[in-house]
Amino acid sequence: MEKLKEKILTEGRVSGDDILKVDSFLNHQLDVAFLNEIGKEFAKRFEGKKIDKILTIEASGIAIASIASQHFGNVPVVFAKKVESKNLDKDVYEAQVYSFTKAKNYTIRVSKKYLNEGENILVLDDFLANGRAAIGLNELVEQAGANLVGVGIVIEKGFQEGAKLLESKNINLQSLVVLDSIKDGKVNFR
Amino acid sequence: MEKLKEKILTEGRVSGDDILKVDSFLNHQLDVAFLNEIGKEFAKRFEGKKIDKILTIEASGIAIASIASQHFGNVPVVFAKKVESKNLDKDVYEAQVYSFTKAKNYTIRVSKKYLNEGENILVLDDFLANGRAAIGLNELVEQAGANLVGVGIVIEKGFQEGAKLLESKNINLQSLVVLDSIKDGKVNFR
Numbered sequence: 001m002e003k004l005k006e007k008i009l010t011e012g013r014v015s016g017d018d019i020l021k022v023d024s025f026l027n028h029q030l031d032v033a034f035l036n037e038i039g040k041e042f043a044k045r046f047e048g049k050k051i052d053k054i055l056t057i058e059a060s061g062i063a064i065a066s067i068a069s070q071h072f073g074n075v076p077v078v079f080a081k082k083v084e085s086k087n088l089d090k091d092v093y094e095a096q097v098y099s100f101t102k103a104k105n106y107t108i109r110v111s112k113k114y115l116n117e118g119e120n121i122l123v124l125d126d127f128l129a130n131g132r133a134a135i136g137l138n139e140l141v142e143q144a145g146a147n148l149v150g151v152g153i154v155i156e157k158g159f160q161e162g163a164k165l166l167e168s169k170n171i172n173l174q175s176l177v178v179l180d181s182i183k184d185g186k187v188n189f190r
Numbered sequence: 191m192e193k194l195k196e197k198i199l200t201e202g203r204v205s206g207d208d209i210l211k212v213d214s215f216l217n218h219q220l221d222v223a224f225l226n227e228i229g230k231e232f233a234k235r236f237e238g239k240k241i242d243k244i245l246t247i248e249a250s251g252i253a254i255a256s257i258a259s260q261h262f263g264n265v266p267v268v269f270a271k272k273v274e275s276k277n278l279d280k281d282v283y284e285a286q287v288y289s290f291t292k293a294k295n296y297t298i299r300v301s302k303k304y305l306n307e308g309e310n311i312l313v314l315d316d317f318l319a320n321g322r323a324a325i326g327l328n329e330l331v332e333q334a335g336a337n338l339v340g341v342g343i344v345i346e347k348g349f350q351e352g353a354k355l356l357e358s359k360n361i362n363l364q365s366l367v368v369l370d371s372i373k374d375g376k377v378n379f380r
Contacts, residue, residue: 023279029304030252030267032259059248059269062220063256069222077220079249083273089213114219 001041001176004154005189007034008177014185018129018157026126026154030063038176039068042124042152045174049149051075052119055137057108058082060126064154068124078115080108080137089113093143097136100129108136115144128153128175131162138171150174157182158190191231191366194344195379197224198367204375208319208347216316216344220253228366229258232314232342235364239339241265242309245327247298248272250316254344258314268305270298270327279303283333287326290319298326305334318343318365321352328361340364347372348380 013021025031051072056065057080065077084107092109099106115121123137134151141148150172156163158178166173178190203211215221241262246255247270255267282299289296305311313327324341331338341356346365349372356363368380 023301024303028268028271028301030256030259030269032256032267033264035256059252059271059273062249062252063267066220066222066225066253066256069220074223077222077253078218079220081218081249083249111213111218113214 001038003034003037004041004177008155008187012187014182014187017182018160020155020157020179020182020187022126022155026064027060032063032067035063035067036070038064038154039071041176042068042122042174043071045152045176046072046122046150049122050120051122051149053078053115053146054122054124055080055110055115055141056124057133057137061124064126065124068152072122076114078110080110080140082106082108093140095136095139095143097132098130099132108133108140110140110144112144115140115146117145119144119146120149121146122149123151124153125151126154128156128162128166128173129160131160131165134162134166134171135169138169152176155179191228193224193227194231194367198345198377202377204372204377207372208350210345210347210369210372210377212316212345216254217250222253222257225253225257226260228254228344229261231366232258232312232364233261235342235366236262236312236340239312240310241312241339243268243305243311243336245270245300245305245311245313245331246315247323247327251314254316255314258342262312266304268300270300270330272296272298283330285326285329285333287322288320289322298323298330300330300334302334305330305336307335309334309336310339311336312339313341314343315341316344318346318352318356318363319350321350321355324352324356324361325359328359342366345369 156175340362
């Protein structure tokens with residue numbers, strides 16, 4: 001997605017050999033017009049697929065998934081919770097996700113009410129790095145007996161193992177841009 | 191907002207004398223078409239006001255603010271972070287917010303890049319109960335030297351002190367519905 005590459009080149013900030021910050025439009029401040037461009041592109045990538053629901057994860061996935069839903073006929077969005085909440089039902093699907101940045105496991109949860117057997121689920125998220133969050137979301141889909149249509153990612157870190165992990169499970173991965181490397185303060189696109 | 195009252199009556203679930211769960215459309219699963227109705231109503235409530243940016247708080251405010259932005263000319267949305275993140279800048283505005291449900295303070299943060307002097311800021315959030323989160327967001331706006339245009343709330347718990355607290359600071363509060371009480375498994379609207 002050329003517009004996304006331009007946006008990353010003009011607004012992204014690089015730190016070290018693996019961090020790209022896009023908090024001016026995707027992770028902290030949100031550029032809603034641009035999120036609509038992203039949503040349109042996801043709709044193109046998954047054209048012709050039946051999608052009943054979009055599943056994402058708090059917090060960074062929520063804006064992406066909500067805006068994208070408008071380009072998929074306003075299908076419901078469900079976001080998995082990372083933070084324990086006393087308002088969440090007891091009856092949940094849950095999975096363990098290993099965080100490399102925090103060097104520990106965390107639990108993601110979705111109420112059983114909002115993932116149903118036979119539903120066709122599209123997973124959307126901001127970044128794909130080691131792929132553990134996407135795999136965790138796929139586990140929730142499997143627990144529900146629903147079908148994973150695919151995983152749509154805004155920015156894939158192609159130098160980490162996420163894509164291989166998803167391929168090994170025959171998951172249809174669509175990344176809007178893939179980074180080959182982050183070096184000397186610059187991103188290199190595939 | 192009559193449609194919101196109907197939605198709460200048909201989909202909301204009450205627990206005890208103070209909890210209304212609306213996780214089928216607002217807090218866990220998101221009804222994006224309905225969020226657009228909410229966004230339109232906020233635009234009506236703040237018609238004629240100059241709004242440069244919408245400020246909200248993760249996670250439940252993000253979808254509301256992002257969809258609402260489309261009815262305010264796609265102004266940028268910024269969400270305050272509750273969870274410490276190594277990707278967040280060191281240079282932040284921060285405020286302490288007391289959580290009654292968790293009986294402790296937590297810190298909310300916004301990067302100084304994304305709140306600027308003189309900007310006209312609309313705060314949007316899902317619930318107003320004791321008002322501490324809204325007051326914390328107002329503190330961030332004040333620290334930045336920006337102007338708070340008002341606070342838009344989807345569901346106000348009118349039997350808690352939030353509205354009074356905001357009034358005492360002359361904040362323009364617009365709640366789409368106000369609950370007078372939650373009793374015997376039912377909500378009573380003002």
